[in-house]
Amino acid sequence: MKNDLTVFEQLESEVRSYCRSFPTIFTKAQGHKMWDVDGKEYLDFFSGAGALNYGHNDPNMKKKLIEYITDDGITHSLDMASTAKKDFLTKLNDVILKPRNLDYKVMFPGPTGTNTVESALKLARKVTGRTEVISFTNGFHGMTIGALSVTGNSFKRKGAGIPLHNTVTMPYDNYIDQTSDSLDYLERYLEDGGSGVEIPAAVILETVQGEGGLNTASPEWLKKLDSICKRWGIFLIIDDVQAGVGRTGTFFSFEPAGIKPDVVCLSKSIGGYGLPFAITLIKPEHDAWAPGEHNGTFRGNNMAFVTATEALNYWDDPNFEKSIQEKAEKITDFLEGLVKKYPEMDGYRKGRGIMQGISSNVEGFSEKVAALAFEQGLIMETAGADDEVFKLFPPINIDEDALQKGFEIIEEAVRSVAKENDLVTS
Known part of the structure; x- marks a missing residue:
């Protein structure tokens, strides 16, 4: 097969995006590696935008999936009971929820x-009888109309083609500056009958904003937000679609804050293998759905149940979480070192866990770093409203040698772009 992208340019919609950043035809993947049709090997520091926290084609998950298919296991069953669903529910409860007292x-x-x-927003409105939802600056929650209404990115919001109503955007932690408490601002709006802001059904946020540029909410800020929601009877919805499943160092990103959200949204890596799968975790007292009130043809992906159950075996071992945190410390040290070593990029580190990057104030710097890294065999994306952040998202189970190799490629890309920019400005 030739590495010819013509068929995609001629036949696929202009909406395609990632293939423009990574212009090659991929053919194979294993663990933290991908290969294209020319046989070129790439280190994957993208991980399917957080859908592949355990890497590509995990051998244990693959074995279980093949066995399930070979044994004529149920593939499609809507929300009927199946052995695969039973196994997943039991494993999730025993390994993740109960040990965390959730x-x-x-x-x-x-x-x-x-x-x-969408299901979280609908449920919050149904239970509270209110219509408004508060979201935060630079948040990203999805591309369907309800989720898009609580997304901050103006480019993506315009894609809706209609006005997006019944939401209010408030400043995220440190959005205004490092000293102002944005929750004081929120409380003032809630308390003042003349503010024009109604008491909302819900507040929705990511504790680390993945697409929004790796902005991070502090544990203290999250605790205060939780107390505000309790005071006013507001649903606290944590969108852990990208930041969850170990990406920030703990299974749920909100664990360091010690809070228990009313609703938790999970997708991407909860399926383990990259298969389409999402779940909504609801406090029992809020589970007010009538049977079939929210449904969908593909709400029961049995093959994803199989791989998701196998993926949770990683979490049986306490050392697994510890290893994620150790790698996160290495990433932090590496990025802090780059900031000091290359002042030309005018950058600073953002994010936490294995969800970190550098935001550069030099226009186009991060995009150039990501592009050059790709040329050198490393896949990495940018984030933020202006793609100002280059973002490290390797698998959470990546080995130390591969992590170090990735560091070397990224530093070489930074060095090259810094040198190029220095020559241009001088």
Whole structure:
């Protein structure tokens, strides 16, 4: 097969995006590696935008999936009971929820992140009887109309083609500056009958904003937000679609804050293998759905149940979470070192866990770094409203040698772009 992208340019919609950033035809993947049709090997520091936290084609998940298919396991069953679903529900409860003292009902809203967000918004409005939802600057929650209404990116919002109503955007932690408490601003709006802001049904946020540029909410800020929601009877919805499943160092990104959200949205890596899968975790007292009130043809992906159950075996071992945190520290040290070593990029580190990057104030710097890294065999995306952040998203189980190799490629790309920019400015 030739590495010829003509067929995609001629036959596929102009809406395609990632293939423009990574212009090659991929053919094979394993763990943290991908190969294109020319046999060129790439280190994957993208991980399917967080859908492949355990890497590509995990051998244990693959074995279980093949066995399931070979044994004529149920593939499609809507929300009928199946052995695969039973095994997943049991494993999730025993390995993840109970040890964290979390009591949630599990809803299967459909196969994607935007499906779980839509179900969370609908449920909050149904239970509270209110219509408004508060979201935060630079948040991203999905591309369907409800999820898009609580997304901050103006480019993506315009794609809706209609006005997006019944939402209010508030400043995220440190959005204004490092000293102002944006929650004081929120509280003032809620308390003042003349503010024009009604008491909302819900507040929705990511604790680390993946697409929004790796902005991070502090544990203290999250605790205060949780207390505000409790005071006013507002649903607290945590969108852990990208930041969850170990990406920030703990299974749920909100664990360091010690809070228990009313609803948690999970997708992407909850399926383990990259298969379409999403769940909505609901506090039992809020599970007010009538049977079939929210449904969908593909809300029961049995093959994803199989791989998701196998993926949770990683979490049986406490050392697994510890290893993620150790790698996160290495990433932090590496990025802090780059900031000091290359002042030409006028950058600073953002994010936490294995969800970090550098935001550069030099226009186009991060995009050039990502493009050059790709040429050198490393896949990495940019984030933020102006693509100002280059973003490290390797698998959470990547080995130390591969992580170090990735560091070397990224530093070489930074060095080259810094040198180029220095020559241009001088």
